[in-house]
Amino acid sequence: MAAASLRASQPAMTYLINQLEADLGIKLVVRGTTGTILTEVGSIFAKRTERCLEKIGEAVESLLADGTSARRRQALVSRMNGTQYRAVLALWHEGDSLAASRLLDVSQQSLLRPVRELEKLFASKLVRPLGGRVIFTDAGHEFARHLVLAGQEIASALEEIGRGAAGQRNLRIGALVLSPRLILAEALDEALRFAPRQTVEIVEGSYEELVVRLRNGSIDVIFGALRAPPPFDDLIEAPLQKDPYIVVCRRGHPLALSKRIKAKDLSEYDFIFPTEGLRREVLDALVQRWKLSPPSQVYSNWLPTVVAMVRSSDRLAVLSRWHIESDESADLQALDGLPVPHEPRYVGLTSRASWLPTPFQKHFMDVLAQVVRTRAA
Structure with a gap:
């Protein structure tokens, strides 16, 4: 049946499986009198291989006109070769x-x-010249992006059967600037405790930067504030906990000693403004709503600077509650008597909708959810 679906003879299929088993050093099938069945490892590899082929199909589909038949798409996929890939x-x-x-x-x-061969095959321009070099067109970039994700399925298969490449990161997390780092650290410590061979890479950046990396497959998940909904249809969000914005000051600040704070009281103090992003939008709205008196003297998206300046002065800032409850912000205090009006804000995980986590990646997400529940309680 498998041989027929791949348009290969039974001897050819047997040869390919034998060669793959030899390369991997592991049994993928068991042959008996009633036929050939997959081993447990073989089932894992087969599932990932099927997903790899689906993503190659998506790469091809991104170049085809709407209404192209599945049969036509599959015929084009079968004409691609390793050199082109x-x-x-x-x-x-x-x-x-x-x-x-x-x-x-x-x-x-x-x-x-081989790239020109693909252009001819799909009747689509994949690359264009630029100053003595050649780069992808937009169509070529999207085609290549899907092929990269296809290749990652095989990398995940090798990891799951214990044949992962040396130095390969088993989990790559994009951490947003205002994400609760202590929660992430606690979850990673617990997830890695009994997984000494697993490696994790953490990349910090803005939402816009990390979303590009997520869709390109260079990170697996983004941890931090959700956008609800995400900006692309191929992304999904999993909320973990509400994390509202609050006005913060240093401990001992005159406002921190006030029993009743009104919005007009804030006009006497300088806010540290973010340069861009959701916090900037929220603070700009507060300026209008509470009739504050900008401009600010300090504009910064770099949180260590924001925290340090709030600690050492009477300046105020808008941060998330979980952030000021972390050790790095222990000297800050929330002005709880003056809630910040804004759309509900959740911390959680953003991932590709088609992503299938490996067992270790799934374990980390389960541990993270448990850590969040424990701290929220």
Whole structure:
């Protein structure tokens, strides 16, 4: 049945499986009198391989006109080859044809030949010249993005069967600037406690930067404030806990000693304004709503600077509640008597809708959810 679906003869299929088993050093199938069945490892590999092929199909579909039949799409997928795949991936990872040709140790002409074959196959422009080099068009970029995600399915399969590449990160987390770091650290410590061979990479950045990396497959999840809804249809969000914005000051601040605070009391103090982002939008709205008196003397999105300046002066800032409850903000105090009006804000995980976590990745998410529940209680 498998041989028929792949349009291969039974002997050819047997040869391919034998070769794959030899390369991996592990049994994928068990042969008996009633036929051939997958081993447990074989089932894992088969599931990931199927997902890989689906994503290659999505790559092809991104280049085709609406209404193209599934049969036509599959026929085009079957005509792609490994040389074309490697050329596209090299161009993706290096950014241009000059760097990609150096990576593969070939001439630019040799690198681009299989790419031109794909352009002819799909009747679509994948690359364009730029100053003596060649880069992806928008269509080529989207095509390559799907192929990168397809390749990650095989990488995940190898990890799950214990044949992952040396140095491969088992979990890559994008942490937003205002994400509750202590919660993330506690969850990682617990998840890694009994997984000594697993490695985790944490990348900090703005939401806009991390969303690009998430969709490109260079990180697995984003931890921090959700956008509700996410800006792209291929992303999903999993809320963990409400984390509202609050006005904060240093301990011992004149406002912290007041029993009743009114909005007009804030006009006597300078706010530290974010340069951009959701906090800036919230604070701009407060200026109008509470009739505050900007402009501010200090504008910064770098939280260590914001926290340090609030600690050492009578300046105020808008931060998240979980952030000021962390050790790094122990000297700050929330002005609880003056809640900040804004849309409900949740902290959680953002991931690709099509993402299938490995067992370790799923374990981390379960641990993180438990840590959040424990702290919220």
